[in-house]
Structure formats: structure tokens, C-alpha cells
Amino acid sequence: MSAAPTRRRPPRVGDQPIFRRTLIGLVLFIGVFLVLAPLVVIGVEAFAKGWQVYSATISHPDTLHAIMLTVLTALVAVPVNTAFGVAAAWSITKFDFWGKRFLLIVIEIPFSVSPIVAGVAYLFVYGLQGIFGPALDAWNIKILFAVPGIILASLFVTAPFVARELIPLMQAQGRDLEEAATSLGASGWRTFFSVTLPNIKWALLYGVVLCNARVMGEFGAVSVVSGNIRGQTNTLPLHIELLYHDYQATGAFAAASILAVIAVFTIIAKVALERRGAGRRASPAARPSLLSKPAENNA
Amino acid sequence: MKIRLDQIVKTFDTFRAVRGVSLEIESGELVALLGPSGSGKTTILRMVAGLEYADGGHIHFGDQDATDIPVRDRGVGFVFQHYALFPHMTVAENIAFGMKVSRVKREKAAIAARVIKLLRLVRLEGLGDRFPAQISGGQRQRVALARALSVDPKVLLLDEPFGALDANVRHDLRRWLREIHQELGITTIFVTHDQEEALDLADRVVILREGAIVQQGTPEEVCRNPRSAFVMRFLGDANVLPAEIRSGVAYAGGASIEALDIADGKAELYARPADLDWSLQGPGIDARIDRVLDRPDGRRVLASTGTGTQLEFDVEPERVMKSGDRGFVTIRRAKVFPV
Numbered sequence: 168m169s170a171a172p173t174r175r176r177p178p179r180v181g182d183q184p185i186f187r188r189t190l191i192g193l194v195l196f197i198g199v200f201l202v203l204a205p206l207v208v209i210g211v212e213a214f215a216k217g218w219q220v221y222s223a224t225i226s227h228p229d230t231l232h233a234i235m236l237t238v239l240t241a242l243v244a245v246p247v248n249t250a251f252g253v254a255a256a257w258s259i260t261k262f263d264f265w266g267k268r269f270l271l272i273v274i275e276i277p278f279s280v281s282p283i284v285a286g287v288a289y290l291f292v293y294g295l296q297g298i299f300g301p302a303l304d305a306w307n308i309k310i311l312f313a314v315p316g317i318i319l320a321s322l323f324v325t326a327p328f329v330a331r332e333l334i335p336l337m338q339a340q341g342r343d344l345e346e347a348a349t350s351l352g353a354s355g356w357r358t359f360f361s362v363t364l365p366n367i368k369w370a371l372l373y374g375v376v377l378c379n380a381r382v383m384g385e386f387g388a389v390s391v392v393s394g395n396i397r398g399q400t401n402t403l404p405l406h407i408e409l410l411y412h413d414y415q416a417t418g419a420f421a422a423a424s425i426l427a428v429i430a431v432f433t434i435i436a437k438v439a440l441e442r443r444g445a446g447r448r449a450s451p452a453a454r455p456s457l458l459s460k461p462a463e464n465n466a
Numbered sequence: 467m468k469i470r471l472d473q474i475v476k477t478f479d480t481f482r483a484v485r486g487v488s489l490e491i492e493s494g495e496l497v498a499l500l501g502p503s504g505s506g507k508t509t510i511l512r513m514v515a516g517l518e519y520a521d522g523g524h525i526h527f528g529d530q531d532a533t534d535i536p537v538r539d540r541g542v543g544f545v546f547q548h549y550a551l552f553p554h555m556t557v558a559e560n561i562a563f564g565m566k567v568s569r570v571k572r573e574k575a576a577i578a579a580r581v582i583k584l585l586r587l588v589r590l591e592g593l594g595d596r597f598p599a600q601i602s603g604g605q606r607q608r609v610a611l612a613r614a615l616s617v618d619p620k621v622l623l624l625d626e627p628f629g630a631l632d633a634n635v636r637h638d639l640r641r642w643l644r645e646i647h648q649e650l651g652i653t654t655i656f657v658t659h660d661q662e663e664a665l666d667l668a669d670r671v672v673i674l675r676e677g678a679i680v681q682q683g684t685p686e687e688v689c690r691n692p693r694s695a696f697v698m699r700f701l702g703d704a705n706v707l708p709a710e711i712r713s714g715v716a717y718a719g720g721a722s723i724e725a726l727d728i729a730d731g732k733a734e735l736y737a738r739p740a741d742l743d744w745s746l747q748g749p750g751i752d753a754r755i756d757r758v759l760d761r762p763d764g765r766r767v768l769a770s771t772g773t774g775t776q777l778e779f780d781v782e783p784e785r786v787m788k789s790g791d792r793g794f795v796t797i798r799r800a801k802v803f804p805v
Contacts, residue, residue, distance in 0.1 A: 343550035346517055350537050350544045351564035351617055361567070365554040 209427050212420035224410075224421040229398045233406035234425065236314070240402060241382045244321040248378055252329025253371065257363075259330075260337035261345065271334075277326050285323045286391025289316060312394030317402060320388035325378045332374035333367055340366060373440045380433040384426055467528050467620040467653050468493045469514065474523030476509050476677075483509045485677040486523065491670075494651045496644075498664035501674035502700065507657045508625055510674075514655060515623050516540040527620060543614030543652075545624040549606045551598040557609050558594035561585070564617040584612040587646065604635040611643075615650070624656035628663060640667050661701045665689065673697055695803045698736045705742065705777045707751070709735040709802060716802045719751030719771055720794065725802040732805045739766065741799040742779035744787065750794025753777065757789050769795060 178184075214221055224230060255274055259267060277285065291297045293310040303310060310316045344366065348358040364371075386404040393400040401409060403426060411419040469491040476484040484506040491497050499507040512518040514525060516537035524533045532540060551560050558581050565577045585591050588608035598606055607627065614622060627643065628636040644667055647654055658664050664671045665685040672682040681693050692698040709718040709725075711733050716725035718735045725733065744767065752772050759766040760783075767787060769777045777795055781787065 343546050343548065344552060346537075347544070347546060347550040347552075347613075348563070348567070350515060350517065350540075350542060351567060351613065352538055352569065353563070353567040354538070357567050361563070362552055366552075 206427055209420050209423050212416065213424040215420075216417050220417055221421045221424075224415075224418040225425070227418075229401070230406060230418075230422055232398050233401045233403045233422070236317070236401065237383050237403040239314070240318050240321050241379055243318050244325055244382045245375060245379050247322060248325050249329050249371070249375055251326060252331075252333060252374060252378075255330040256333035256337050256367075259334055260340075261342055274327050274330050277324050278331075282320075282324050282385065282387030282389075283391060286320055286388040289320055289323075289388070289392050293319075311392055312396065312400060314400065316392035317389050317400060320392045321382045321385055324385050324388050325381045328378035328381060329371065329374035332370045332377070336367055336370045337363075369440050369443050373437060376433055376436045376440065380430060383429055468526075469621060469653060469655075470526040471510070471514070472524040472526065474510070474513060474520045474525060476506070476513060476518065476521050483677055484513070484520075487674075487677070487679055488523075489672060489679065489682070491653060491655065493653055496647050496654045496667065496669045497656075498668035498671045499655060499657045499674060500659070500661060500664040500671055500700075502659060504676070505674040506677035507659075507674050509677075511623050511625055511655060511657045514621065515542045515544045517544070541617070541620045543617060543619030543622045545607075545610045545614050545622070545627055547626040547629055549598075549610040551606055551609055551613070553598055555597075556594060557590065557596050557598070557601065558585070560598070560609055561594075561612045561616050564613060568617065580616065584616055587615070588612040589642075602635075603631050604639055607631065607639060611646070615652075619652065622652045622654040624654070626658055627656055628660075629658070636663075643667065665701075673700065675700075692801060695734060695736060698801055698803070703739050703778065704736045705739070705779070707735040707737070707771075707775055707777075709733045711802070711804075716800075718797070719773070720749050721751050721797045722749075723797050723800050723802070728802055728804055733802050734805055735797075735800050735802050737797055737800040739778050739780045741797065742777065743796045743798060744769075744779065744781060744785075744793055745796055746793045748794045750796040751777075753793065753795045755787060755789050755791045755793075758787055771795070 255270065258264070259271060290311065292299060293303060293316065294300050295304060310319065344362050345358050348362045349355075353361065384404055385402075386408070389402055390405055390408075393402065393405060395401060395405055395409060397406075397409060403422060407419050407422045407426070410422060469489075471487055471489040473486045473488055474484060475482075475486055487506070487510060499510060501507045509518060513520050516532070516535060520533060524531055526532060527540075552563065555563065561581045561584050562577050565572050565580065581594065582591075585594055588611055590605060590608055590612070593601060593605065598609065601609070611624075611627075628639055631639065640663060656667070665688075668685065670682060671685055671688050673680050673688065675696055681688055681697050683691075688697065689701060692701060698704050707718040709716040709732075711717075711725055711728050711730050713730065714724065714726050714728075716723050716728075716733055716735055723735070753769040755767055755769045756776075757768040759768070764783050765781050765785060765787065767779050767781060769779070771777065779795065
């Protein structure tokens with residue numbers, strides 16, 4: 168440890184100025200070039216040929232259809248996975264049953280499996296050569312290369328988001344609150360809506376926001392099962408790829424800017440929700456602020 | 467409401483938490499379930515509440531078999547160890563919750579009036595608008611009690627009611643809980659691992675060990691006549707001396723004490739720190755003082771006998787003693803248990 172002679176106290180562990188500056192500089196550099204720069208490029212490129220080209224691309228029927236399909240997928244997948252997440256978190260944290268650990272692992276699978284693998288698996292299950300393929304074909308039900316396939320693949324990929332947010336929180340809360348409510352005479356539903364839900368709502372909303380962001384942005388799994396039929400089974404991410412391959416870079420960036428805007432709103436919502444969530448637990452005075460200065464300061 | 471437990475049994479996986487406990491609690495009685503951790507006391511309390519179901523045996527509330535009545539309909543007030551106050555509700559909302567969700571419909575105004583009455587009972591007037599995170603531990607404890615009382619329970623159950631509080635608050639709350647019990651007269655069972663708490667507060671103390679009752683009685687009965695070495699040790703500090711019984715007298719070192727009804731042979735002699743004394747002349751157990759600890763109400767002396775047994779006893783604050791002194795430990799009172 169090298170302490171400057173003017174300094175009265177030696178630095179805290181890991182707090183030497185050189186180390187600090189190097190580390191902060193490195194992280195800022197990587198953050199700007201790897202994360203922020205591409206986002207700026209999207210904005211610049213989208214408007215490279217002017218506002219009119221931008222709005223023309225956005226209002227092109229194929230793009231509008233892709234947006235509608237993406238929104239439709241989210242409208243189905245997000246509520247379903249929210250219900251699943253709450254049910255799974257409730258079962259895992261409030262009940263003891265055989266196969267509980269197995270369920271925990273199953274919930275994690277979509278995180279560890281490449282989305283493309285999920286897509287291919289759906290091909291094997293519902294495709295014409297797949298297990299249920301002939302039967303579905305006989306009944307004239309189209310799952311693959313149609314909207315149901317896209318929704319199924321999105322459901323798979325985003326299944327863990329809500330459950331993952333809730334399980335640690337509900338585990339920490341234990342069963343005391345529910346037991347207290349029940350001993351006071353509350354029914355199961357009443358206990359859930361008056362006691363459990365208010366205490367998990369911020370984490371739940373956070374999970375929903377993340378789930379929604381992923382549904383709207385999902386590419387891999389959806390790409391395999393959708394068949395990329397322009398104006399029919401193209402979601403927004405697939406549409407971006409298609410435009411790009413058609414050498415319509417400006418169009419691709421314009422469409423991408425929509426997803427980027429969604430992403431920015433997701434982050435704002437995430438930060439806001441985290442603050443609300445943190446505020447509930449401690450009194451306002453005890454809440455640590457990101458903006459507060461560190462206690463000791465040196466130059 | 468009189469409560470009767472009849473041979474109740476509870477097993478968790480392979481662990482037998484409660485092994486056939488039978489117990490009668492009179493209407494209006496205040497009973498402590500006292501035991502070390504793992505003695506099954508909390509499990510018994512939770513079975514009385516209906517939060518846990520008995521694997522065997524029956525629980526009667528008055529003349530009614532309550533064994534299979536779900537917790538929601540059992541009419542018990544339960545105070546949880548960590549209070550389990552609803553963090554998103556104010557103190558008043560917490561207390562009102564039971565009345566709001568009850569099958570018995572109540573007017574809003576009636577609920578509000580009762581909340582105010584309960585707040586006064588637990589001496590928290592004016593704190594109704596605070597959230598649980600904004601009040602102290604002792605206040606939370608009282609809110610939990612008010613909430614449990616709001617549903618007019620037939621039985622009040624408290625799990626380690628003062629466990630999470632510091633010593634001063636604990637002492638005040640104990641006295642206060644006793645007063646509330648006197649005022650309301652609700653049959654009350656509380657669980658504790660703190661002997662002092664059980665003895666201070668309860669009409670009757672039930673001592674548990676490994677899922678079974680080892681002794682029960684009034685605080686006076688269990689203190690004066692512990693029936694086993696376990697109870698003797700558990701109720702407070704005790705010195706243990708190896709002893710020899712010969713025709714009704716226990717001999718330990720140079721000291722002896724009457725031990726009727728115990729067969730001749732080896733035994734153990736148990737004495738509280740206040741039951742021993744120190745003198746410079748025999749007869750007594752020859753010993754050497756290792757250390758003297760000064761306390762507000764007297765001096766605690768740590769000594770060791772010639773055979774290496776460690777003893778602790780109390781003397782009055784004026785007594786002049788220091789480590790290294792030699793002398794004799796005399797026995798004023800003791801309990802003798804065969805080995």
C-alpha cells in the first residue's frame with residue numbers, strides 16, 4: 168500500500184487511487200463502446216435518410232403487421248407466464264412436496280438452453296414429421312409457421328422470468344404472514360389478494376416487465392418456428408433481420424429503433440420498480456441513495 | 467375455554483417432534499410450555515392453533531373435538547414469534563384485518579371503534595397510522611397481540627412472545643401481559659425457552675423434553691420439587707456434586723445432607739448457587755477460590771474442590787473474599803437424584 172504523505176489515513180482495502188481510476192475508466196470505456204454506442208448508431212442510422220423515410224418504413228404494412236404480431240404475442244405470453252410464475256413461486260415457497268427441486272430446475276431450463284434449441288424441439292414435436300404433426304395436420308390445425316407456434320416458442324423462452332423474481336422474495340418472507348391471515352379468519356383468496364400479493368407486487372411487476380421485454384425481443388426460437396412469412400408470421404425482430412438481408416439498412420434500423428425504445432422504457436420501469444420495492448422494506452430515512460456521496464473523499 | 471390434549475403425536479419426516487402429550491388447561495388459565503429447542507413446545511402450540519395437524523391423538527376445546535377444525539374456524543388468536551405483522555398495512559389496518567375478513571359481518575364504524583379500544587388496551591393510542599416498520603419491537607409485539615385479540619379468540623396462543631426483544635422491554639411487557647390476562651381472562655398458552663419468563667408469568671409451567679412432558683405444576687411446585695436432574699438443571703444454574711448415599715444421608719466431600727427415600731449407592735447432589743455458602747472452618751467441602759465476580763446484587767464465587775469439581779455460589783456484597791483463598795463450601799439446601 169502506498170499512502171501519499173498528505174493523506175492522514177491509509178486507503179481502505181482495494182481503494183488506492185490508481186486502482187480506482189483504472190477500474191472505473193475501464194468499465195466506462197467498455198460500457199460506452201459495447202453498450203451505448205450501438206444504441207446511438209441505431210438512432211442515427213434510422214434517421215439517416217430523413218424523417219420521411221423513417222415514417223414510411225414504420226408505416227409500411229409489413230412493418231405494421233410485424234408490430235401487431237409482436238404485441239399480440241406479448242399480450243398472450245406475458246399474462247400466461249405471469250400466472251405460471253406466481254403459481255410456481257407459490258408452490259415452491261409455501262408447500263413441501265416431492266419433486267420440488269426438480270421443478271426448480273425445470274423452471275430454469277429456458278435460461279440455460281439456447282432459444283434455437285427450443286425452436287428445433289418444437290419442430291420435432293409439432294412439425295409435419297414430428298410426434299403430433301400428422302394428427303394436427305389431419306385436424307387441420309396449424310401450429311408451426313403460424314401464430315400459435317410463435318406464441319408457444321415465446322412462452323417457453325420467457326417462462327422463468329416472473330418465477331425467478333418471486334421465488335427468492337417469497338422464500339425470505341416465509342409462511343408467517345399467510346398463517347397469520349388465516350388464523351385471523353381470512354379465506355385462501357382473501358389471504359392471497361390482501362396479504363401475499365401486496366407484498367410481492369413490486370417484484371412481480373419487475374418480473375412482468377423483464378418478461379415482456381424478452382417476449383418482444385425474442386429472435387432465436389421464434390425464428391425457427393415462424394417460417395418468416397413476410398406480413399404473416401414475422402415478428403418485429405424477424406422483420407428487422409429480413410429488412411437487413413434485403414439491403415434496406417435504414418428500414419432495418421427504423422424497425423430496430425422501436426425495439427430500442429421499448430428497451431429504454433423497460434429500463435426506466437425497472438429502475439422505478441426497484442426503488443419502490445426497496446422503499447417498502449425500510450423507512451425512507453434508512454433508504455440508501457445511489458446519488459449519495461461516499462463517506463470518505465479524497466483526491 | 468378449557469383445552470384438553472389427549473395423546474397427541476407429531477412426526478416430521480423421521481423426527482418425532484411430539485411423542486404422545488396429554489395436557490389439560492383450565493378455562494382462563496395462563497400456561498407456559500417451557501423447554502429447550504427441539505423439545506416440541508412450538509409444535510404443540512401450532513397443533514393447538516391448527517397451523518399443524520396432529521398425526522395422532524385429539525385436541526378438545528371444551529366439549530368439542532377440535533382436532534380436525536381448520537385454523538380459520540378454530541377461533542384462536544396466535545401471536546407469532548416475529549409478530550408477522552402485515553408490512554403494507556398500518557397498525558390500525560393490521561388490527562382491523564381479522565374483523566374485516568370475518569364471516570361475521572361488522573359495520574365499518576364498529577370496526578373502527580373496536581380498533582381504538584384495542585389500541586388503548588395495548589397502550590398504543592395515536593400510533594394507528596404508523597406502519598410496522600416505523601415502530602419499535604416492543605410496540606410491534608403489542609400490535610400483534612391486539613390483532614390476535616381483535617377476533618375475540620377462545621384461546622390466546624403466543625410463540626416465544628418476548629424472544630426478539632431486549633431485556634428491559636421484555637421485563638415490562640411480561641408484567642403488562644399478565645395484567646391483560648387478568649383483565650380479559652382468556653385461556654392463554656405461551657411457549658418459551660426462558661425459565662425466568664415462564665416462572666414469572668404463568669399460573670402453571672409445563673416442562674418439555676424431547677417431545678414429552680417431564681414435569682408440570684405451579685412455578686412454586688416445579689421450583690421447590692424438581693422431579694428430575696433435567697428439570698433441576700433447566701430451571702436455573704445448578705452445581706453438581708458426586709455423592710454417596712448411606713442410609714438416608716448423602717455424603718459429598720466433607721459435607722452431608724438428608725436424602726430420604728433414595729436407595730444406597732451412587733447419586734448426584736444438585737445445589738443452586740444460593741444454596742451453598744463459604745466458611746473458613748469445616749465441616750464442608752474443602753475448596754479453593756478461583757475467581758470472584760462482582761454483580762449489582764452480590765458476589766458470585768467460582769471455586770474448585772480438591773477433586774476438581776467446579777462450584778459456583780453467591781455471597782452477600784460485603785463479604786471479603788479473593789481468589790486463592792482456601793476454605794470450606796457448606797450446603798444449606800440441595801436435591802439428590804440417583805444416577
